[in-house]
Amino acid sequence: MSFAWANQYEPKNDFTKWLDEKLPVPRLVYNAVGAGYPVPRNLNYMWNFGVLAGFFLVFQIITGVVLAMHYAANTEVAFGQIEHIMRNVNYGWLLKYAHANGASFFFVVIYMHIFRGLYYSSYKAPREMIWLLGVVIFLLMMATAFMGYVLPWGQMSFWGAKVITGLFGAIPFIGEPLQIWLVGGYAPNDSTLNRFFSLHFLMPFIIAGTVILHIWALHIPGSSNPTGVEVKQESDTVPFHPYYTAKDGWFLGLILIFFSAIVFFAPNALGHAENWIEANPLSTPALIVPEWYFYPFYAILRAFTGDLTIPFTGIVLIEAKLLGVIAMFGSILVWFFLPWLDKSPVRSGSYRPLFKKFFWFGLVPCMAGLFYLGGAKAEEPYIVLSQIFTAYYFLHFLVILPIISQIEVPKPLPFSITQAVLGSDDTPGGKSGGGDNPGEVVKPLPGGDTDGSLQPAE
Amino acid sequence: MTIRLGGIILGLGLTAVLLLWSLAPGLFTLTSEGFPEKPDYYAFQEENIAPEGGFAFDGPLGTWDYAQLQRGYQVYKEVCSACHSLKYVAFRNLEQIGYTEDEVRAEAATWMVPGIDEKDGSVIERPGLPTDQFPSPYANDIEARAFNNNAIPPDLSLITKARKDGVHYVYSLMQGYNEPDPEDVAKSPNFETPPGLYFNEYFYNINIAMPPQLLDGIVSYSDGTEATTEQMSADVTAFLTWAGEPSLIKRKQTGWFVIGFLLFATILGFLSYKTVWATKKKKI
Numbered sequence: 001m002s003f004a005w006a007n008q009y010e011p012k013n014d015f016t017k018w019l020d021e022k023l024p025v026p027r028l029v030y031n032a033v034g035a036g037y038p039v040p041r042n043l044n045y046m047w048n049f050g051v052l053a054g055f056f057l058v059f060q061i062i063t064g065v066v067l068a069m070h071y072a073a074n075t076e077v078a079f080g081q082i083e084h085i086m087r088n089v090n091y092g093w094l095l096k097y098a099h100a101n102g103a104s105f106f107f108v109v110i111y112m113h114i115f116r117g118l119y120y121s122s123y124k125a126p127r128e129m130i131w132l133l134g135v136v137i138f139l140l141m142m143a144t145a146f147m148g149y150v151l152p153w154g155q156m157s158f159w160g161a162k163v164i165t166g167l168f169g170a171i172p173f174i175g176e177p178l179q180i181w182l183v184g185g186y187a188p189n190d191s192t193l194n195r196f197f198s199l200h201f202l203m204p205f206i207i208a209g210t211v212i213l214h215i216w217a218l219h220i221p222g223s224s225n226p227t228g229v230e231v232k233q234e235s236d237t238v239p240f241h242p243y244y245t246a247k248d249g250w251f252l253g254l255i256l257i258f259f260s261a262i263v264f265f266a267p268n269a270l271g272h273a274e275n276w277i278e279a280n281p282l283s284t285p286a287l288i289v290p291e292w293y294f295y296p297f298y299a300i301l302r303a304f305t306g307d308l309t310i311p312f313t314g315i316v317l318i319e320a321k322l323l324g325v326i327a328m329f330g331s332i333l334v335w336f337f338l339p340w341l342d343k344s345p346v347r348s349g350s351y352r353p354l355f356k357k358f359f360w361f362g363l364v365p366c367m368a369g370l371f372y373l374g375g376a377k378a379e380e381p382y383i384v385l386s387q388i389f390t391a392y393y394f395l396h397f398l399v400i401l402p403i404i405s406q407i408e409v410p411k412p413l414p415f416s417i418t419q420a421v422l423g424s425d426d427t428p429g430g431k432s433g434g435g436d437n438p439g440e441v442v443k444p445l446p447g448g449d450t451d452g453s454l455q456p457a458e
Numbered sequence: 459m460t461i462r463l464g465g466i467i468l469g470l471g472l473t474a475v476l477l478l479w480s481l482a483p484g485l486f487t488l489t490s491e492g493f494p495e496k497p498d499y500y501a502f503q504e505e506n507i508a509p510e511g512g513f514a515f516d517g518p519l520g521t522w523d524y525a526q527l528q529r530g531y532q533v534y535k536e537v538c539s540a541c542h543s544l545k546y547v548a549f550r551n552l553e554q555i556g557y558t559e560d561e562v563r564a565e566a567a568t569w570m571v572p573g574i575d576e577k578d579g580s581v582i583e584r585p586g587l588p589t590d591q592f593p594s595p596y597a598n599d600i601e602a603r604a605f606n607n608n609a610i611p612p613d614l615s616l617i618t619k620a621r622k623d624g625v626h627y628v629y630s631l632m633q634g635y636n637e638p639d640p641e642d643v644a645k646s647p648n649f650e651t652p653p654g655l656y657f658n659e660y661f662y663n664i665n666i667a668m669p670p671q672l673l674d675g676i677v678s679y680s681d682g683t684e685a686t687t688e689q690m691s692a693d694v695t696a697f698l699t700w701a702g703e704p705s706l707i708k709r710k711q712t713g714w715f716v717i718g719f720l721l722f723a724t725i726l727g728f729l730s731y732k733t734v735w736a737t738k739k740k741k742i
Contacts (some may be wrong), residue, residue: 253724264713398469
């Protein structure tokens with residue numbers, strides 16, 4: 001499926017002709033990330049992070065598989081095995097640091113990718129399924145990263161695992177037996193480490209499968225773009241290869257320079273010193289916090305400090321811990337409903353003055369605050385601040401977005417992508433799907449695709 | 459519409475629960491009682507210090523000072539190793555700090571390590587071999603506690619990584635056995651150092667179980683360097699930094715090579731990007 005003007009794959013020699021008949025893998029690649037995929041010509045650098053996320057997934061799988069060759073999931077030896085990798089395995093220190101910091105960079109890249117989706121409303125029709133699959137990938141990533149952090153069996157591994165698995169204990173009635181079943185005991189132990197290792201190895205491949213669905217779903221409507229105006233004509237697009245392979249290529253190099261700077265010169269900057277101490281169930285660290293990429297959600301979890309009671313009776317309806325757990329999972333689950341909570345027909349935040357204000361002065365400082373507070377000590381004033389930011393987080397997605405999408409008057413959209421890039425449409429009357437007067441600015445009509453955008457042919 | 463209405467109701471409900479049942483009581487306590495007071499010992503805590511001019515291994519261009527590492531090893535062997543193990547380091551690793559293979563073999567033989575008698579299988583102590591790890595001074599944790607006022611001396615293999623700002627922490631801790639500042643004492647009159655513990659202004663709660671160790675002249679360096687507390691602290695810190703991460707310098711050197719290559723590749727990539735897009739960016 002693609003636009004009518006997409007380049008067609010033509011096998012060049014006898015072998016590729018033969019292969020194209022039997023198993024058209026080159027054709028698949030050509031149409032997916034090659035010259036056969038027309039992409040809007042006006043993508044900015046925020047659109048590079050999807051490819052980078054794919055790169056880091058593969059990078060994590062490769063370094064992870066090699067690390068697994070030298071690791072042993074046994075609480076007696078796991079910590080020592082990491083030291084064995086660091087000291088005795090050839091370039092083991094590089095593998096270990098690249099994998100640990102690779103996880104951090106994977107999340108950096110994914111957060112930029114999600115950030116772009118939120119600002120340009122990439123979740124809106126016809127791209128809801130891409131967004132939903134993306135949220136599933138993010139949840140799978142969180143589970144994978146959490147279990148991976150347990151494997152070195154340091155102090156933070158153990159106590160982080162204890163706190164996070166303890167969350168399941170907050171579920172009414174079945175909580176405690178469920179927690180014991182999941183952990184394989186009352187506290188993280190050898191069974192826990194073994195199952196986490198097994199799942200940590202398995203889940204990246206489930207992520208890879210979901211990523212394939214994510215890209216498949218992307219190719220049905222095609223990529224979104226910074227104007228939010230759909231593709232109308234051939235001049236709106238360029239083939240993915242060579243245009244975006246070149247752009248992604250050099251940008252990947254740039255990110256890898258930052259990545260290498262961390263891996264080679266400050267490999268422990270993003271971790272916790274505590275995790276270089278072997279796990280000790282009898283010694284609780286002064287401050288138990290997850291890895292930095294979980295901070296916002298950890299801040300939301302800890303924001304709920306009071307039980308929900310009926311005032312003056314002392315009857316507890318929902319315990320604080322359960323409220324925190326609900327809010328933490330809810331903070332991501334709410335993303336599943338975004339395509340329907342935000343009904344504005346305009347996609348790009350650049351053309352939505354009210355949305356833009358709440359995005360830059362509401363959501364962005366709120367997320368920055370939650371990132372900071374998730375790693376802070378559980379004491380005042382951090383608790384009160386995290387409560388205020390958590391409240392804003394939910395208000396933003398559940399209350400503010402639905403209301404502003406109803407009352408906002410968007411700015412006029414450009415007629416086409418070509419016009420947005422060149423200032424005027426360079427193919428008047430030709431293949432344009434937009435009538436005789438392409439210079440005219442078309443105001444968006446509520447309710448969808450009446451702005452003349454083309455649906456890609458099957 | 460249903461979803462949006464549901465969202466608004468849910469959002470307002472959740473926020474109300476958060477603000478009324480969690481934020482309001484917290485704010486009430488905060489306004490009536492103020493911020494919780496920090497424990498007494500906070501007044502005494504000092505920022506970690508660094509040696510004048512820094513360590514040779516500091517920074518992206520750092521290198522090992524082998525003479526310093528060998529002095530630090532001497533301090534570990536003659537002082538620290540009485541109580542602290544170094545279990546992830548093997549004698550063979552000492553070749554990395556400038557000893558020859560023969561020197562390492564001789565050095566390893568000066569340590570007694572647990573072994574098995576080849577004739578009758580009984581547990582014995584035998585001289586170390588280069589392949590052995592550094593032995594622990596205690597048979598087990600219980601013995602370690604019994605000898606040390608109920609505190610286990612931590613293994614030192616990773617100590618410079620296992621503490622926040624660990625390199626400077628170790629360096630500072632060795633020199634932190636000072637008299638409490640009278641001003642701070644005046645501020646926290648209830649503060650005291652329990653018997654069996656020692657005041658150290660860099661330890662996290664000020665009272666540490668380890669007695670002062672690196673007193674001036676406690677070792678006599680074979681290279682003639684004067685063994686001041688400051689000198690020994692710097693030397694043993696350098697040695698423990700190496701012990702915690704023997705690949706430190708190799709890592710930094712590899713980093714320059716990798717980043718150099720990436721810079722080259724990225725510039726080429728950027729130029730090809732500019733070339734590929736040249737016709738698509740032009741304004742008419």
